Amino acid sequence: MTIDLDQHIDPSLISVLEKVHDPEIPVLSIMDMGVVRYAQKVDDVVQVKITPTYSGCPAMDVMGDDIIKAFENENIKAEVSLVLTPAWTTDWITPKGRKALEDYGIAAPLAEHADKEALLGNKKIVKCTNCGSHNTKLVSQFGSTACKALFQCQDCLEPFDYFKCLK
């Protein structure tokens, strides 16, 4: 584990990295998630550094293996390591990634202040991914994974996950 403050990604490697997806949210590539912090070719070996979404996220090990496999398919050797700083934030999810989340049935994270209002149940601002109504309520602060909260729409009654804002 190391610490690195800036994102350095060789543009020629992006097409391969985009083939790797979050195993728990298969519609999102790791590039859309914003977890790739560094990818450079050094002496014929691609060095990739990823940052965990949550400290205990079990998807990180799988993502690491998948990155190595994706490069293997291109006959390139890759090595993956973890970086901790700066800590991942949901702001790094790309607009394309947010759209993919919504289409998949997971409400995309709101901005920090709005997120607090939503999670404290003060305001109805999380939009139902099924019918688009804002008449939704928080069922649990933790959903199917640590990064999500569970909501239910009070119009169409559909339960859905909301990706919590992490800043």
Place this chain on the structure above:
Amino acid sequence: MMKNENLIQYIYGIADNALILGQRLSELCGHGPSLETDIAITNMALDLLGQTRSYYQYVAQLSGEGKTEDDIAFLRTERQYKNVLLVEQPNRHFGYVITRQFLFDMFHLLLLQNLQNSKDEMLAAIAKKGIKEVSYHQRFSLDWMKRLGDGTPESHNKVQEAVNDLWKFTDELFHMTEDDRIAFEAGVGVDVASFKTLYLQKVSDILTEATLTVPEIKWFQKGGKQGIHSEHMGYLLADLQYMQRAYPDMKW
């Protein structure tokens, strides 16, 4: 400059809390009182184990000798764990679990908020990451404290008994060990005693809001930070370490 051995011991004092509480919470996997609380508690366990891994990987790197995070988690003896007594207390009932969590979360967040300014870059990074997660834990346990305290007579009584029982473990959170003091003087560690008053104020406010009484006791139990644990610790470790003890060096 701090000696590696002091730094390692200092990290144990923080990391072992996360491991042992994570282990306690993971015991509830599949046994929570409702699906939502079950999932929430196991998610918190996962966050804590994730934080533990970051700390232990760092310790492994500091100690060299080919040590791994697994050796540190699974192959130490009881006296080598430096967690506070509070986190090893058993899951008597849901109100007890929530009270233990609440009393720890309130401390944990203050600790990490201070630790993020550490001169040790790795500890600062782990703390920054942890703050985001622990803020959610605190929101969860605080919410439930109010709901149970200000709930039915039964929930109120059960959670008040839990507060009365666990209160004796709160003072230890703010004891400075020799390693804590060395780490603090080196700019690496946190002076936990410095936010004791703030902690008591915050906790008392929430207990009062939850219609609960803040215990007034003079006697507090300590020892975990020196490796002297309560009788529950041995059983917990037996569960935690079983696989590595029965099948040394086994891997997934």
